[in-house]
Amino acid sequence: xxxxxxxxxxxxxxxxxxxxxxxxxxxxxxxxxxxxxxxxxxxxxxxxxxxxxxxxxxxxxxxxxxxxxxxxxxxxxxxxxxxxxxxxxxxxxxxxxxxxxxxxxxxxxxxxxxxxxxxxxxxxxxxxxxxxxxxxxxxxxxxxxxxxxxxxxxxxxxxxxxxxxxxxxxxxxxxxxxxxxxxxxxxxxxxxxxxxxxxxxxxxxxxxxxxxxxxxxxxxxxxxxxxxxxxxxxxxxxxxxxxxxxxxxxxxxxxxxxxxxxxxxxxxxxxxxxxxxxxxxxxxxxxxxxxxxxxxxxx
Amino acid sequence: xxxxxxxxxxxxxxxxxxxxxxxxxxxxxxxxxxxxxxxxxxxxxxxxxxxxxxxxxxxxxxxxxxxxxxxxxxxxxxxxxxxxxxxxxxxxxxxxxxxxxxxxxxxxxxxxxxxxxxxxxxxxxxxxxxxxxxxxxxxxxxxxxxxxxxxxxxxxxxxxxxxxxxxxxxxxxxxxxxxxxxxxxxxxxxxxxxxxxxxxxxxxxxxxxxxxxxxxxxxxxxxxx
Numbered sequence: 001x002x003x004x005x006x007x008x009x010x011x012x013x014x015x016x017x018x019x020x021x022x023x024x025x026x027x028x029x030x031x032x033x034x035x036x037x038x039x040x041x042x043x044x045x046x047x048x049x050x051x052x053x054x055x056x057x058x059x060x061x062x063x064x065x066x067x068x069x070x071x072x073x074x075x076x077x078x079x080x081x082x083x084x085x086x087x088x089x090x091x092x093x094x095x096x097x098x099x100x101x102x103x104x105x106x107x108x109x110x111x112x113x114x115x116x117x118x119x120x121x122x123x124x125x126x127x128x129x130x131x132x133x134x135x136x137x138x139x140x141x142x143x144x145x146x147x148x149x150x151x152x153x154x155x156x157x158x159x160x161x162x163x164x165x166x167x168x169x170x171x172x173x174x175x176x177x178x179x180x181x182x183x184x185x186x187x188x189x190x191x192x193x194x195x196x197x198x199x200x201x202x203x204x205x206x207x208x209x210x211x212x213x214x215x216x217x218x219x220x221x222x223x224x225x226x227x228x229x230x231x232x233x234x235x236x237x238x239x240x241x242x243x244x245x246x247x248x249x250x251x252x253x254x255x256x257x258x259x260x261x262x263x264x265x266x267x268x269x270x271x272x273x274x275x276x277x278x279x280x281x282x283x284x285x286x287x288x289x290x291x292x293x294x295x296x297x298x299x
Numbered sequence: 300x301x302x303x304x305x306x307x308x309x310x311x312x313x314x315x316x317x318x319x320x321x322x323x324x325x326x327x328x329x330x331x332x333x334x335x336x337x338x339x340x341x342x343x344x345x346x347x348x349x350x351x352x353x354x355x356x357x358x359x360x361x362x363x364x365x366x367x368x369x370x371x372x373x374x375x376x377x378x379x380x381x382x383x384x385x386x387x388x389x390x391x392x393x394x395x396x397x398x399x400x401x402x403x404x405x406x407x408x409x410x411x412x413x414x415x416x417x418x419x420x421x422x423x424x425x426x427x428x429x430x431x432x433x434x435x436x437x438x439x440x441x442x443x444x445x446x447x448x449x450x451x452x453x454x455x456x457x458x459x460x461x462x463x464x465x466x467x468x469x470x471x472x473x474x475x476x477x478x479x480x481x482x483x484x485x486x487x488x489x490x491x492x493x494x495x496x497x498x499x500x501x502x503x504x505x506x507x508x509x510x511x512x513x514x515x516x517x518x519x520x521x522x523x524x
Binding site: 106 | 304313314316318323353356362399
């Protein structure tokens with residue numbers, strides 16, 4: 001019986017008991033439940049990674065303008081900006097996360113990892129990581145397997161859906177997956193990988209889902225970039241041995257608890273936060289269909 | 300663990316954006332509908348309800364549904380161009396918006412499709428993450444997800460018909476995962492929506508079609524293949 005991803009503590013215990021790497025436990029889970037061979041699964045993950053890389057390229061090379069006009073080639077502006085705030089690598093990281101997410105907003109092909117709304121974070125972080133550290137694709141595949149295990153636990157203990165847990169559930173989870181993946185790829189211990197997840201969640205807790213006009217554009221796109229930055233900051237802390245104090249499983253529980261108590265208007269309904277601002281409402285009026293038959297209320 | 304999601308739902312699906320419920324799920328509803336009609340339609344009246352009614356343009360659900368009706372998959376880059384591609388086919392389409400339909404799921408689409416003498420009405424719901432529910436077909440409650448191999452059987456409401464059909468399917472080594480039955484009035488027509496773990500043989504389908512009390516058999520194999 002393969003491990004069922006119910007907690008980080010048990011994941012570690014299972015991997016120790018069976019002398020398996022964390023990503024091998026994920027591989028075994030998928031083989032067991034879906035009946036695919038390890039080779040097929042790794043091929044599928046590599047294909048997903050290639051789609052991520054393509055999305056980054058597309059976002060940086062093709063025109064990215066959404067129908068609403070809110071997305072307007074932001075990634076390219078960042079990539080080509082003459083002002084470098086930290087380092088060229090950081091500038092590229094931000095540009096790439098924006099690029100993949102803009103492709104999503106503009107009806108291009110992406111990997112929903114874990115969701116379409118958070119589809120810029122893993123591409124931005126992993127493409128940049130691979131470039132800086134010259135990592136082989138095999139390491140990227142294992143890092144993605146690990147991140148899938150992280151997502152399975154978050155789905156089980158909290159949520160991955162903005163409509164259920166707010167933005168923390170989408171961009172927060174993607175950033176946690178990315179932080180774990182980075183820490184693994186750079187040789188961090190199992191505890192450091194989990195700490196990276198915990199630290200990221202601590203940084204992303206409470207984020208609400210308040211999309212302007214209900215579209216997956218503002219603030220989703222810029223949040224993908226900031227979440228990519230947080231994932232890297234968290235991995236940096238975890239790899240240095242920083243202790244997040246609250247164990248990762250309890251961080252995930254906190255995320256679930258906050259998601260549950262979050263008001264509906266902050267859960268993808270476009271009724272609160274940025275969506276409810278004066279400008280947000282003006283944009284909504286402009287881009288939403290107004291010619292609509294409203295049925296009478298039922299008694 | 301209740302859900303036991305595939306890791307390809309965590310790293311995936313690979314899809315055309317922007318939203319799994321507004322694009323991927325909508326494409327899949329279209330793909331089911333053309334299999335129910337048996338052909339790519341010439342005319343489509345597409346009604347978006349409730350939450351879909353206002354946002355379908357911004358989310359590209361209009362392009363997504365036409366893409367599905369033209370048999371594009373959820374990761375097909377042509378989805379973005381589908382308004383133009385439908386005109387070239389030609390697939391004549393009309394979009395309608397209806398709000399406040401309290402008996403319907405927030406993300407509901409009604410499709411009225413026609414080609415020559417064939418026509419069908421399908422009501423589909425996009426449940427999130429690309430998961431769908433085909434709620435109604437020609438007024439019958441069907442409630443199937445089309446994630447497996449599905450079979451719709453319209454038959455006279457005779458005693459023992461369900462047991463008989465289940466037996467025929469099991470003789471083809473098919474395991475039934477879900478089944479729903481609905482009917483329009485006692486002893487009139489009944490509709491069986493059956494989801495199976497594996498595909499069914501053409502001969503089995505022919506046998507079911509040949510039964511005198513069976514009016515129609517529609518087989519919808521895995522729509523994502």
